[in-house]
Structures are given as C-alpha cells and as structure tokens.
Amino acid sequence: MPRFLQGWLADVIRFSQQRPEVYKTRQRPIYSLKRNIMVKKSEGKNPIIAEFKRKSPSGLNVNSDIIEYVKFMEANDVAGISVLTEEKFFGGSYTDLERVAENVSVPVLMKDFVVTEKQINTAYSLGADAVLLIVRILTERELISLYKYAKSYKLDVIVEVTNEEEVEIALRNNFDIIGVNSRDLSSLDLSLEKAERLLKLIPSDRIKIAESGIRTRDDIHRLKNAGADAFLIGTTLMQDPNKIKELI
Numbered sequence: 305m306p307r308f309l310q311g312w313l314a315d316v317i318r319f320s321q322q323r324p325e326v327y328k329t330r331q332r333p334i335y336s337l338k339r340n341i342m343v344k345k346s347e348g349k350n351p352i353i354a355e356f357k358r359k360s361p362s363g364l365n366v367n368s369d370i371i372e373y374v375k376f377m378e379a380n381d382v383a384g385i386s387v388l389t390e391e392k393f394f395g396g397s398y399t400d401l402e403r404v405a406e407n408v409s410v411p412v413l414m415k416d417f418v419v420t421e422k423q424i425n426t427a428y429s430l431g432a433d434a435v436l437l438i439v440r441i442l443t444e445r446e447l448i449s450l451y452k453y454a455k456s457y458k459l460d461v462i463v464e465v466t467n468e469e470e471v472e473i474a475l476r477n478n479f480d481i482i483g484v485n486s487r488d489l490s491s492l493d494l495s496l497e498k499a500e501r502l503l504k505l506i507p508s509d510r511i512k513i514a515e516s517g518i519r520t521r522d523d524i525h526r527l528k529n530a531g532a533d534a535f536l537i538g539t540t541l542m543q544d545p546n547k548i549k550e551l552i
C-alpha cells in the first residue's frame with residue numbers, strides 16, 4: 305500500500321483486502337459499458353452512468369429503494385449503472401450488485417476499492433460488466449496486474465485518476481477508459497476546474513468519464529467541452545432521481 309495513504313482510505317483498503325470472495329456461476333451476458341457510451345453519444349444523448357449509493361464520507365445519507373432507482377434510470381436511457389458495493393463507508397453490499405444485475409439489461413459497474421483478484425472474481429460472478437481501479441490506492445504494478453486480470457474476464461475497467469501524476473500513469477499504460485474524479489479521495493476536496501484541467505491532458509483515443517460533483521446541465525456542458533465522453537453521477541440523482549430527465 306502506497307505510504308502516503310492515511311485515515312479512512314487506509315481503513316477502506318484494509319477492509320477490502322480482507323473481504324471474503326462471493327462465488328456463483330455468472331448467469332448474465334456481459335454488456336459493454338464502452339460500447340454503450342459510444343452508442344449514447346451517437347444518439348446525441350449525454351452518456352450518464354447513474355450511481356446508487358446510500359451514504360458517503362462526504363456526507364450523503366439517502367436510503368432509496370435500489371431496484372426502483374436502477375429501473376427508473378434504465379427507463380431514462382442511461383449508459384450504465386454504478387453500484388457502490390463498499391460496506392463500511394458507503395453502506396453498499398455485494399447483494400446490491402447481485403440484485404441490480406438481475407434487474408437491468410444495461411452495463412453495471414461494481415464501484416468499490418478493488419485491491420484483490422478476489423474482488424474481481426466476485427464482480428464477474430455477480431454480474432458486473434465493469435470494475436473501477438483507483439490509481440491512488442494501488443502501486444503501478446498492482447494496477448497493471450489487476451487491469452489484466454479484469455480484462456481476462458472481458459470486463460471493462462475504469463481507471464480512476466485525480467491528479468496529473470495519476471493521469472501520466474494511466475496514459476503510459478494504455479488503459480482505454482479513464483475516470484477523472486473531481487473529488488480527491490484523500491482530502492475529499494471537490495473541484496470541477498481540476499477535472500477540466502485533467503480531462504484536457506487525456507487524448508481523445510481514450511474513453512473519458514467525468515466523475516463526482518455533477519449537479520447541472522452546465523456542469524455536464526463544461527466537462528464535455530473539456531473532453532469528457534460520459535458522466536458518472538451519484539448524489540444529484542440519489543437526492544432527486546427525476547433530475548435524470550434534464551441531464552440525459
């Protein structure tokens with residue numbers, strides 16, 4: 305674990321390392337998040353990945369019905385669904401992922417702090433189509449190894465960056481989907497300006513997903529102008545799911 309991780313991030317990584325694997329035979333086809341983002345773009349829609357999360361270290365606390373939420377988002381033509389499966393800080397579960405995968409036919413991202421192959425095994429068997437790898441919490445060797453492991457299951461992998469150094473790591477390893485998080489996971493500071501700056505460093509041959517802090521069409525417009533292909537939105541939609549109609 306990189307030396308500078310402290311506080312809640314160190315705890316969440318320790319919990320993730322110890323988390324038991326859940327195994328079942330996958331029943332679901334794999335839906336390509338990457339392809340769905342491109343399809344929505346070609347249709348002139350904003351490719352939105354709607355996230356279900358009950359709580360977060362930055363203060364969210366909403367307990368909506370998960371299946372009602374994801375079915376509503378699917379009906380409103382989102383490019384994908386993100387399911388927080390981290391238990392301690394985000395109130396998620398692997399059961400949430402399993403239930404969502406059984407109820408929607410759009411790409412599903414398992415949103416968690418992936419640090420072991422066991423977590424990728426679990427994502428695949430429960431029906432996820434994509435996983436997140438967070439540069440901040442992995443060494444470059446771990447990142448490359450877990451990326452290759454996830455790709456061996458034909459899963460899409462979003463490699464998440466929050467600063468210039470992490471963008472450089474993502475670019476030199478030819479990762480094809482890069483998530484730019486406006487929120488710094490260590491400080492929890494939120495900055496769309498930072499996201500715009502980082503997005504402009506990433507060439508257009510990568511799929512770029514802007515994550516966090518997106519509240520309005522203007523936010524989407526400015527991130528799109530900076531090069532974002534898709535938009536991962538949690539809090540705004542958890543607080544008012546109907547907002548999807550003005551953002552899509």
Ligand SMILES: O=P(O)(O)OC[C@@H](O)[C@@H](O)c1c[nH]c2ccccc12
Nearest residue numbers: 485515516517518536537538539540
């Ligand atoms: O609720 P917001 O501000 O729309 O953010 C959603 C998503 O970007 C955020 O939950 C997130 C992005 N990367 C993460 C990594 C782990 C946990 C959570 C996240």
